[in-house]
Each structure stands twice: as structure tokens, then as C-alpha cells.
Amino acid sequence: GTTLASAAAESGRYFGTAVAANKLSDSTYVGILNREFDMVTAENEMKMDATEPNRGQFTYTNADRIVNHARNQGKRVRGHALAWHSQQPGWMQSMEGSALRQAMLNHVTQVATYYRGKIYAWDVVNEAFADGSTGARRDSNLQRTGNDWIEAAFRAARAADPDAKLCYNDYNTDNWSHAKTQAVYRMVQDFKSRGVPIDCVGFQAHFNSGNPVPSNYHTTLQNFANLGVDVQITELDIEGSGSTQAQQYQGVVQACLAVSRCTGITVWGIRDSDSWRASGTPLLFDSSGNKKAAYTSVLNAL
Numbered sequence: 541g542t543t544l545a546s547a548a549a550e551s552g553r554y555f556g557t558a559v560a561a562n563k564l565s566d567s568t569y570v571g572i573l574n575r576e577f578d579m580v581t582a583e584n585e586m587k588m589d590a591t592e593p594n595r596g597q598f599t600y601t602n603a604d605r606i607v608n609h610a611r612n613q614g615k616r617v618r619g620h621a622l623a624w625h626s627q628q629p630g631w632m633q634s635m636e637g638s639a640l641r642q643a644m645l646n647h648v649t650q651v652a653t654y655y656r657g658k659i660y661a662w663d664v665v666n667e668a669f670a671d672g673s674t675g676a677r678r679d680s681n682l683q684r685t686g687n688d689w690i691e692a693a694f695r696a697a698r699a700a701d702p703d704a705k706l707c708y709n710d711y712n713t714d715n716w717s718h719a720k721t722q723a724v725y726r727m728v729q730d731f732k733s734r735g736v737p738i739d740c741v742g743f744q745a746h747f748n749s750g751n752p753v754p755s756n757y758h759t760t761l762q763n764f765a766n767l768g769v770d771v772q773i774t775e776l777d778i779e780g781s782g783s784t785q786a787q788q789y790q791g792v793v794q795a796c797l798a799v800s801r802c803t804g805i806t807v808w809g810i811r812d813s814d815s816w817r818a819s820g821t822p823l824l825f826d827s828s829g830n831k832k833a834a835y836t837s838v839l840n841a842l
């Protein structure tokens with residue numbers, strides 16, 4: 541393959557990127573997007589604050605710009621994200637208890653129904669576990685509605701869009717020995733044993749020098765896959781530059797390719813200048829849109 545998507549397709553996988561609606565008028569950006577990627581995630585436009593800014597009033601204008609661009613170009617879409625403690629609309633941030641539970645489930649149902657049939661996989665719940673050594677759930681207004689809020693969200697999503705794969709998505713779950721990884725693993729194991737509808741686990745994969753690509757990444761991905769779910773790298777970026785960065789990208793690609801149920805990789809932006817990171821050069825294209833060493837190492841590893 542001569543592009544990321546065509547190289548990934550040789551093993552039946554996809555290669556995606558996060559897309560921002562306001563960059564769809566940037567011809568350099570769109571040129572790279574159209575050429576290199578066959579899966580798209582809205583960087584912010586499908587989040588709760590974007591799609592339900594006022595309670596019960598849903599707005600899909602910016603999300604639809606991304607979905608329509610992707611579909612017109614023959615690309616698939618990962619939906620991100622139906623329920624999350626962050627980027628909630630203001631009205632939801634101040635809610636609690638059963639009213640919040642109902643509002644969350646209504647949001648999941650409305651958004652998944654609106655996009656029914658158009659989404660390859662939904663991040664149904666994002667970032668619900670705490671960092672550190674406890675393996676506990678993250679405290680949030682959603683968590684305080686009851687520990688079963690996650691499975692309730694997954695059941696609502698399944699009912700609304702039965703054909704979309706339903707994913708749990710998180711960060712710092714790459715290293716098999718971390719408590720957070722183990723805690724998510726146990727939740728997925730429990731969901732599978734009780735028939736809670738879950739099809740995939742997303743690994744955000746935001747790496748930097750303090751949080752490098754773990755040498756046991758393949759083990760993590762394989763252990764999750766062995767529970768009977770697909771695994772996906774969903775928001776990959778790696779701070780650094782040059783051959784060090786290129787080698788780390790290669791390691792992530794190799795870990796995914798070694799696991800048959802690792803169905804694809806998404807990077808969290810196209811050019812370094814598109815990254816959400818405040819500083820650094822974490823992506824595959826430089827700010828002018830040129831291919832970096834990291835790009836070449838990913839292409840060669842696919």
C-alpha cells in the first residue's frame with residue numbers, strides 16, 4: 541500500500557484520524573484526509589455538549605459535516621462519544637441522581653438513533669475509570685447515579701443502533717500491569733459473562749516520555765481480545781520527534797497487527813499543528829503537511 545489506509549487494508553484493518561469540522565475548508569488538510577485515511581472520528585463535534593447544548597434540543601450540524609464528508613469519500617465513522625464525565629453541556633453538569641441518569645440515557649438513545657446505520661463503532665462510554673493504583677471508577681456525576689450507569693448506557697446504545705459496534709474507550713490502559721488496565725479488563729469480563737452488550741475496547745494511546753508505549757502492549761491487546769471483543773487504537777499520538785518517535789509508532793502498529801482482533805488504528809489529528817496537545821510534534825505529518833519519519837515507519841510496519 542502507498543497510503544496508510546491502503547496499507548492497513550492489506551490485513552483487513554482501517555487507518556483513521558480525528559477530524560475537526562472547521563478544518564474541512566483547509567485544502568491541505570482535506571487533501572491528506574482524503575488520500576490517507578479510511579476511518580474518521582469527530583474530534584469534538586459528536587460529544588454531549590456539541591450534540592445536546594440545551595436539554596432536549598439536539599444539534600448535528602457540525603457532526604453531520606464530518607459524517608457526510610467521510611461517507612461521500614467512502615470512509616467509515618467511529619462515533620465519539622455518547623457518555624463521558626467531560627465536555628458535558630452546562631445543564632447536565634449541574635444534574636444528579638435519577639434525573640441525570642434519565643437525561644444521559646435519553647442522550648445516548650437520541651444520538652445513536654439519529655446516526656443509526658452510519659456508525660462503524662460507538663465509544664459508548666469514555667474514561668470511566670480512575671488513574672492511579674486503586675482500580676476504582678472515576679468519581680463523576682454519572683458514576684454517582686450508580687455503578688450500573690455504564691451497562692445502562694451500553695444497553696440503550698444497542699437498542700438504538702443494533703448494528704454499530706459498541707466500545708468502551710479509555711486512556712492509560714495500555715500497560716498490562718497497571719491497575720486501571722486490570723480494572724477495565726474485569727469490567728469487560730463481567731459484561732461478557734452477564735450478556736451486557738459490548739463489542740470492543742478502545743485504547744486512546746496518548747503517549748509521551750512519562751507515559752511511553754509499553755513493551756507489553758501486545759499482551760494487553762491480546763488479553764482483551766481473548767475476552768471476545770475487538771480492540772482498537774482510537775486516539776494515537778506520541779510526543780517526540782525523529783527516529784525515537786518513529787520507533788514508538790512502529791511499536792504500536794506492530795502490537796495491533798499481532799492481534800487478529802485489533803481491527804484498526806486512529807491517530808488523533810493529521811498535522812502536528814492540528815494536535816490537541818499544547819506543545820510538541822506528536823502526529824504523522826508536520827505542520828506543512830509533509831510526511832514525517834513517523835509516517836514512513838507506520839506505513840512500513842502496516
Ligand code: XIL
Binds near residue numbers: 583584744
Ligand atoms: C480532545 C480534543 O482533541 C480537544 O480539541 C478538546 O479541547 C478536548 O478533547 N480523550 C478523548 C478525546 O477521548 O475526546 C479528547 O479530545 C482527548 C482525550
